[in-house]
Amino acid sequence: MEETPTTTSEAKERSMDPLSITNVMYRDAPPIASNSMKHPRSIIDDDAINSARKKDKKMQKRAPFPHTTYEMINNCDPDIAAWTSNGEMFVVKDPDLFAKLVIPEYFDHSKFESFTRQLNFYGFNKVESKVMRIKDIDQRTINHVTFFNEFFKRNRKDLLSSIQRSTNRGKSQTNHIETLEAKLTQLSHEVHCVHMQLASMENLEKRIVSM
Numbered sequence: 001m002e003e004t005p006t007t008t009s010e011a012k013e014r015s016m017d018p019l020s021i022t023n024v025m026y027r028d029a030p031p032i033a034s035n036s037m038k039h040p041r042s043i044i045d046d047d048a049i050n051s052a053r054k055k056d057k058k059m060q061k062r063a064p065f066p067h068t069t070y071e072m073i074n075n076c077d078p079d080i081a082a083w084t085s086n087g088e089m090f091v092v093k094d095p096d097l098f099a100k101l102v103i104p105e106y107f108d109h110s111k112f113e114s115f116t117r118q119l120n121f122y123g124f125n126k127v128e129s130k131v132m133r134i135k136d137i138d139q140r141t142i143n144h145v146t147f148f149n150e151f152f153k154r155n156r157k158d159l160l161s162s163i164q165r166s167t168n169r170g171k172s173q174t175n176h177i178e179t180l181e182a183k184l185t186q187l188s189h190e191v192h193c194v195h196m197q198l199a200s201m202e203n204l205e206k207r208i209v210s211m
Contacts, residue, residue: 065118066152066163072106074154084146087154089127091146116145121166124149 073081073090080102081092092098092112099112107115116126127146151159 064160065122065165066160067157068106069119070152070157070160072102076102083154089146089148090152091144093141093144095143095145119147119149122149122163123166124152 073083076082076098080094080097081090083090095112099110099115103112103115104110109115124147127148149163151162153159
């Protein structure tokens with residue numbers, strides 16, 4: 001059966017017909033925003049981005065302590081903490097700011113003492129600067145705290161796996177106590193020798209006086 005072509009007048013009448021399907025479709029359809037295609041809504045909103053960042057921080061905090069500390073020193077403001085010039089040690093220049101601003105970014109606390117204790121557990125040692133004369137003290141570095149570990153070096157992340165946590169929590173303290181006891185024994189021996197020399201000198205003096 002051959003279809004009869006629709007004239008312009010018929011199409012106009014059909015569009016005005018309230019029962020026309022075409023009229024209902026165009027009448028009820030919601031308007032399309034002109035800029036909807038130009039600026040499509042992003043699938044990832046700000047909450048999702050913030051959530052991803054927090055998750056990344058948590059993963060970073062679960063990393064091994066030496067690796068986390070390495071990243072912390074490597075990315076730290078050099079006025080607060082930095083590697084030494086030869087890269088063999090790192091120095092905390094401002095312990096207060098370090099505890100307040102840096103430590104909480106990588107660990108679940110903000111205490112410099114706790115951070116130092118963890119370093120001790122992993123075999124880090126404080127490097128004390130020996131000053132022979134008071135006038136040689138540099139006021140700019142008087143608060144600096146330097147730490148050393150033979151496997152903790154700048155640009156040597158391959159060595160970090162060699163840094164292991166002590167299985168005995170009191171091992172470092174025990175070694176320190178043993179060292180102090182050895183020094184005390186040596187000092188006691190030296191004091192005893194001095195007393196013996198004094199006694200000998202007193203006896204000699206008495207004999208000279210009695211002559």
